[in-house]
Amino acid sequence: MLLLLLQIAQFPLATPADTSVSPHDALHYDITLVPSDTGTHVLGEVQITWRLASTEPVRMQLDSAMRVIRVLVDGKPNTRISRTMYARSSTEIDVPHQKQPGDTLSTRVRYRGFTRDGLIIGNNQYGDRTVFADNWPDRAHLWLASDDRPADKATVAFHVQAPIGQQVIANGVLEKIDTLPYGHAVWHYQLDSPIPVYNMVVGVGRLARSALPRAGCAVKCVPLSVWAYPQDSAYAVSGPFRRAGNMVDYFSGLFGPFPYPALAHVESSTRFGGMENATAIFYDQKLYRDQKLNESLVAHETAHQWFGDAVTPRQWPHLWLSEGFATYLAALWKGHADGDSAFRASMQKAADQVLSSQASERPVVDTAQRDLMGLLNTNSYQKGGWVLHQLRGIVGDSVFFAGLRHYYTSYKDSTAISSDFARVMSETAGRDLDWYFRQALTQPGYPILDVRWKHGGKKLTLDISQTQKPEWGTYRIPNLELLVDGKPVRVDVNGRKTHAVIEGIGKKPTKVGVDPNGWWLLKTTVRGEK
Structure with missing residues (x-):
């Protein structure tokens, strides 16, 4: 076992760490967002709780279109803010501190500006105003002061202001709605599981919410819901999300309880067909308009809640x-x-x-x-x-x-x-x-096999050549199954050329097939003796 572990430890599948952002660990984001009722202006305030890795400044990313109003460190003003442009024409905010590695630190950044991307503000396909975050892969910092990389996951709370009559969806569970003067309300969401920043999203607009039956109850019941523009609500509930609960049941049975407290399927202005934001999957509004949102996409995004969201690729x-x-x-x-x-x-x-x-x-x-x-x-x-x-x-x-x-x-x-x-x-x-x-x-590519066979003396002789491009390398295919007139035989393919003799083949085959059960991604050509 030690030998095995040592061999695997040498597996060369790591890439260099991203040094453009903070090495410190962001533990929690507390996000206040006030989109304007017209235009693309937003007022934002983000408090991040950090666990410090060194005495180096804490670094956040925020788009240069956002003007920083103030920065607080542990609740106190900090005047030593350096802002430097970096290669992607965004802005880094470096916040010095006097603490030691292992300490926690709170930074609070207030800013305002006009969004250029990442937070999509405009009219939907029916002419109604909507606001949707669309962060993947690294567009969160275009509207959210953050450590915008997948390696740093954190819990999150949202406090989002919207006109009364519009609904707000965000990660986690809706804790309360506070009514404000002048026809607005603040929606408060909280998620206590850490997620990557690209998953931290909010949606605002005229949305009809429909509850689905709870799912995953064999291990842990999860509330499911569908949020759609009112014009598309009937289609959403009766069509693509009809078996959404069955998907949660199935994946929960395979891997364990659904990793979050709820799951909402949301019509949105995302540029992607679907985006697997934790607890709030966003789907492209055009798929609703054209009624082309299919169950395979819903299953794909639902599976992401386990793999992608709960377990996230670090690089x-x-x-x-x-x-x-x-x-x-x-x-x-x-x-x-x-x-x-x-x-x-x-x-x-x-x-x-x-x-x-x-x-x-x-x-x-x-x-x-x-x-x-x-x-x-x-x-x-x-x-x-x-x-x-x-x-x-x-x-x-x-x-x-x-x-x-x-x-x-x-x-x-x-x-x-x-x-x-x-x-x-x-x-x-x-x-x-x-x-x-x-x-x-x-290795790039896939195996391309040229299989030649001949029969004689109750034996089938096989010569298998790998003919893919040399730069694709050579593939090892253990126990490759061949079907000889319906009889399965197996051959270990290892190297550019494999020679094998199969005993007990009494008569000349009429048909030889390769990988009949479809376990390998490959191309094949089979040629027998004439």
Whole structure:
């Protein structure tokens, strides 16, 4: 076991830490937000509680379009604020302090300005004014003073002012609504589980809220709700969210209780089809207008509550730990709900997308990609899902699902990278899986097999060549199944060329198939003797 752990510890799937933000640990955000009733102006105040890692200043990010009004440190004014531009034309706020490592510190920043991105303010598709945060990947600091990186998770409270008659949704549980003079109210939300800053969201607008039956009650009951523009409410409840509770039931059974106190499905102005904000999933309003919001997307975003939100990729190149997981779990739910053929169809569709994508020229863990939006590709999603499916085929269902549960419980409310997942799966399987994760995550492409066979003397001779590009490397495929006139045989493919002799094949086959049960992402050509 010690040898195994040492081998896995050398798994080279870490990327350099982001030094553009604070090394200190943000523990809690207390966010007050006052969007103007017209235009895109906002007044914000953010109090962050930090655990200090050093005597270095605390650093936050805030867009240069936001004018800082004041900064308080532990409730007192701090006049030593340095603001310097950095490469992305945003502003860093450095706050000096006199405390020691391990101490806690409170910073409170008040600011105002016009939002350029991240907090989307405008009219929705029906002409009604809405406000929706849309932070992924690193756009929260465009409206929220924060440590805007996935590695630093924190609990959060929101206090959001809105006109009476509009509704507010945010992370966590609605604690109270305070009515103000002049036709406004303040909505107070609280979430006591740590989440990444890109998950910290608010939505304001005319929204019809519909309660769904509680779900996950076999382990922990969770209130579910649907928030939609009034014009789309009937479609939302009767259509795409009809089985939303079943999804929570299924994933809770696999991995444990739903990680948060509630889940809301929200129509919004997000630029993405769906965005998995913890407790408040935002969906693109156009999918409601065109009635194209499908259950697979709902399952994908629901699965993210466990993998992506509760367990968060620490570094962006490891995005597959979020998107690949959600893609595969959505396919698993589809199979659970609609039968194995639905699961297989989902996986085949994913395979077709990978095999036709230019992203295959790059590895899944792509440390060279600097454009974070460029990580939203078939490698992170569909190929990431296939990385899990192939792993399941190698270790078997029992070990696979036990490993996922172990990984989830080990990193819940925290962050992980690919080597963490590889270590957990190897520990659960009781064998070194380093070879698999190396090829699946660090090599580009996929195997392309040229299979040639001939028959003679009750033997089937197989010569299997890997013909993919040399720069894609060579793949190891243990126990590759072939179907010889309906009879399964297995061959270990290891190296550019594999030679195997199968005994007991009495007559010349009429058909030889490769991987009939679809456990491997590959292309094949099969040619027999004439």
